[in-house]
Amino acid sequence: MSTTTPPTTGGETVPAVEPARSAPIKAIKLRHPWRMVFAVLLVVIFVSVVVDAALRPAYDWPAVGKYLFDRRISQAAVVTLQLTVYSMVIAIVLGVVLAVMRLSPNPVVKSLAWFYLWIFRGTPVYVQLTIWGLISLIYSSIDVGIPFMDPWVSFETNAALSTFTIAVIGLALNEAAYMAEIVRAGLLAVDRGQEEAATALGMSWSQTMTRVILPQSMRVIIPPTGNEVISMLKTTSLVTAVPFSFELFTRSRDISAETFNPIPLLIVASIWYLFFTSILMVGQYFLEKRFARGVGDRQPDRKDAVGTGTGTLTGVVPVVGSGQPSVIVPPRQDDPPVNPGGVK
Amino acid sequence: MTDVNMRAGASVTVPPMVLAEQVSKSFGSNEVLKSISLEVKRGEVMCLVGPSGSGKSTFLRCINHLEVLSAGRLSVDGELIGYREANGKLFEMAPKEAARQRRDIGMVFQRFNLFPHMTALQNVMEAPIRVKGLPKAQVEQNALDLLARVGLAERANYYPAHLSGGQQQRVAIARALAMEPKLMLFDEPTSALDPELVGEVLDVMKGLAKSGMTMIVVTHEMGFAKEVADSLVFMDGGVVVEAGDPDEILTNPQHRRTQAFLSKVL
Numbered sequence A: 001m002s003t004t005t006p007p008t009t010g011g012e013t014v015p016a017v018e019p020a021r022s023a024p025i026k027a028i029k030l031r032h033p034w035r036m037v038f039a040v041l042l043v044v045i046f047v048s049v050v051v052d053a054a055l056r057p058a059y060d061w062p063a064v065g066k067y068l069f070d071r072r073i074s075q076a077a078v079v080t081l082q083l084t085v086y087s088m089v090i091a092i093v094l095g096v097v098l099a100v101m102r103l104s105p106n107p108v109v110k111s112l113a114w115f116y117l118w119i120f121r122g123t124p125v126y127v128q129l130t131i132w133g134l135i136s137l138i139y140s141s142i143d144v145g146i147p148f149m150d151p152w153v154s155f156e157t158n159a160a161l162s163t164f165t166i167a168v169i170g171l172a173l174n175e176a177a178y179m180a181e182i183v184r185a186g187l188l189a190v191d192r193g194q195e196e197a198a199t200a201l202g203m204s205w206s207q208t209m210t211r212v213i214l215p216q217s218m219r220v221i222i223p224p225t226g227n228e229v230i231s232m233l234k235t236t237s238l239v240t241a242v243p244f245s246f247e248l249f250t251r252s253r254d255i256s257a258e259t260f261n262p263i264p265l266l267i268v269a270s271i272w273y274l275f276f277t278s279i280l281m282v283g284q285y286f287l288e289k290r291f292a293r294g295v296g297d298r299q300p301d302r303k304d305a306v307g308t309g310t311g312t313l314t315g316v317v318p319v320v321g322s323g324q325p326s327v328i329v330p331p332r333q334d335d336p337p338v339n340p341g342g343v344k
Numbered sequence B: 001m002t003d004v005n006m007r008a009g010a011s012v013t014v015p016p017m018v019l020a021e022q023v024s025k026s027f028g029s030n031e032v033l034k035s036i037s038l039e040v041k042r043g044e045v046m047c048l049v050g051p052s053g054s055g056k057s058t059f060l061r062c063i064n065h066l067e068v069l070s071a072g073r074l075s076v077d078g079e080l081i082g083y084r085e086a087n088g089k090l091f092e093m094a095p096k097e098a099a100r101q102r103r104d105i106g107m108v109f110q111r112f113n114l115f116p117h118m119t120a121l122q123n124v125m126e127a128p129i130r131v132k133g134l135p136k137a138q139v140e141q142n143a144l145d146l147l148a149r150v151g152l153a154e155r156a157n158y159y160p161a162h163l164s165g166g167q168q169q170r171v172a173i174a175r176a177l178a179m180e181p182k183l184m185l186f187d188e189p190t191s192a193l194d195p196e197l198v199g200e201v202l203d204v205m206k207g208l209a210k211s212g213m214t215m216i217v218v219t220h221e222m223g224f225a226k227e228v229a230d231s232l233v234f235m236d237g238g239v240v241v242e243a244g245d246p247d248e249i250l251t252n253p254q255h256r257r258t259q260a261f262l263s264k265v266l
Helices: A033-055 A061-068 A071-102 A107-122 A125-133 A163-189 A192-200 A205-241 A248-259 A262-297 A313-320 B003-010 B056-063 B095-103 B120-130 B136-149 B165-177 B195-210 B222-228 B246-251 B256-265
Strands: A141-144 A153-156 B018-027 B030-040 B045-049 B071-076 B083-086 B089-092 B105-108 B183-187 B214-218 B231-236 B239-244
Touching (some): A061 A248, A061 A262, A071 A107, A071 A163, A071 A205, A071 A262, A107 A163, A125 A163, A192 A205, A192 B095, A192 B105, B018 B056, B030 B056, B030 B231, B030 B239, B045 B056, B045 B222, B056 B071, B056 B214, B095 B105, B105 B165, B120 B136, B120 B165, B136 B165, B195 B222, B222 B246, B231 B256, B239 B246
Parallel strands (some): B105 B183, B183 B214
Antiparallel strands (some): B018 B030, B018 B071
16 A cells, blocks of 8 residues: 555546556565575586586497488488378368267267277277288278179279378378367367357358357367377387388388497487477467467457457467456547437 | 338238247256247337346247247247248258248347457458358448448457457447348347446447337346337246336336336346
8 A cells, every 4th residue: 555546536537547656665685595506406417417428438429420411311301201291181181070070969970980089099009000000911902882792993902002101091090089189179169159149140050160160269279289290290200010111210220220329320310300399399389379369369358348258268268378368448439339220 | 210100000911020829948857938929020129028047038049049949839020930831740940941041030149259250340241241142342331331330330350359348249230230130139238248338239229229120139228128129028937927018017017026026127
């Protein structure tokens, strides 16, 4: 209570009350000596680990430098990126389909989507990739046609599907199960009133979905999808189970099998993975910022719409968390309600 | 425009705008509407009042088939809502047909439900373009006119988050009007607003009523009901307790339940 409030005369034309200036607090800062001690200790430990690593011959840093930009390695890095992008794109499309299926009123469709998730989330991806690798043992040919009749077209599985294709399929189908849950959460985060408003306007279900629900759920879907991309980049190292051997990890293992010097090549692979994930993390940071800002921007004015929201609010909560509205109320002097009927 | 004449003269031959015959609605074992029978004439403004949980909003949502009736019949402009009748049998409507019926019935929600990722103008233009397939230029001109009509011409390119509650609700009214409905449903349009913003929304609604629009308004604004409504319906516990002239009911309620309710809100 250090301010004194000048009395107001009441009425609406009185300008805003000017608060009296209060003196800033002058106090001696509380000291935290143990913080300093721990900080010094941690820095000492960290530096000694780094120095030790730099000098330890087993790491063989010259070999790391030699192989870091080896053609085989950089080609493998490109293949790793391809695996990530292709399987992620398929997984997102399939994930949207599965999420919509899970929300379907048709119990058969719903159960089928649930069954898919149960299988693909319930078994390790490494096991799945191994099974995909043995696909030609299970299905020696791929036939297109009516069941129990002569097929129209028939492929030899081994000839039709390269190990790369099988790796992409294996990764994508596994990832689709996770993407489905992310998309479903996004769809459910959109306020029900949005669907009602669209329905009341006579919009069809597909129009409501594509024009109203999906654009809003994107804000909830995109941040965790970024996580999934980073996760996928690392999961590509498991396609050795197929066996597909031209991606980063398997390639560096193969090289080290010739040189009998595995450690530097594992470091090389790790550096490449770190490089890619760092780029993705930067990208994700900007994406999240952009979408968080969009949500913050679109929060309703607390003063005018207490606890009501315009449909974004439920979607906001899981993403933004703090949800402090940064509301700009534009001046309102130019919009006296015009009377439509010209009366009164 | 010619609302009074239309109301008095045409009601003999033309079906009422809304005809509810013994409409009931249950959610599970909870019966929220119990045999409601009501008639709303063309150009009539009807206010539905009553305590929360009395079934007013549910009844309103039944009219455009957002809720499905459990029993009874409900027709708008002589057309059965949600069902087709042939050879004395009722056939459930396909979603497409139900959507076509909803085009003609505008609805304004308590929480506005504007599309937050679209500007005010885009909100108003969305349905005429997507649902009716009208050319964009024509729709845009019409939308701008509508926004001007609700006093928001200057706010056409604002996102809902940058509008006050009252402005959002006026955009929502313009959005509903853009489909050129023959009936407007208002579900507590001012309940989510700050007291000082209620007036601007009510003014727009008054103008709309004056222009001859048929309106059903669920509201707690007794002043609005008294001034604008042609008829007032008091609901409680899923039944119509009292219906008739607003002045009469508000000043001289017959039923004890109505008296008790009005003594608290007036």
